[in-house]
Amino acid sequence: DAGVTQSPTHLIKTRGQQVTLRCSPKSGHDTVSWYQQALGQGPQFIFQYYEEEERQRGNFPDRFSGHQFPNYSSELNVNALLLGDSALYLCASSSVAEAFFGQGTRLTVV
């Protein structure tokens, strides 16, 4: 079992650009959640996908959007990047509440 995999591991983007991050969930998990973790902070919930629909959303602007595919993999898209979007973006897959995280994508906006 490969666990939760995310790509890419690192990314540098320019302010105003758009970015797409990808996640493959742990085998047998149908729910994918995305979190943003700023340096020195705990992860903050962005949104959760189940059955290809956004089921819950945290306090993030509409610049953050996502998608879930029929194989349960997911993408996180961020438009009009701001310097403050620089963070570690984490994907978690779960069944019930036990969530397993990927290694994250470190996004730097310059």
Add this chain to the structure above:
Amino acid sequence: QKEVEQDPGPLSVPEGAIVSLNCTYSNSAFQYFMWYRQYSRKGPELLMYTYSSGNKEDGRFTAQVDKSSKYISLFIRDSQPSDSATYLCATAGEGNNRLAFGKGNQVVVIP
């Protein structure tokens, strides 16, 4: 009021000591309680998972949940240098809900 409060102050202990970490939470609807370990620049790793109140032990790790006081704890016995990491507490409500995290505690175990 934040949903989960965790004093983020760094903690340094000598090897072999007991590490004690704790969090408080505000939402009485939370039923699931987790501790994650996060090494530098890595994703969080699930360490302990507890449903409702009580204690759970796994090797050198013990998790405690006291729902009456909304207090969750993690104890690490016989701490090792490899335990040096950031420890995050997290809670969730019934169903497959979002996790609410504390800020994390950086723990350093000194050989």
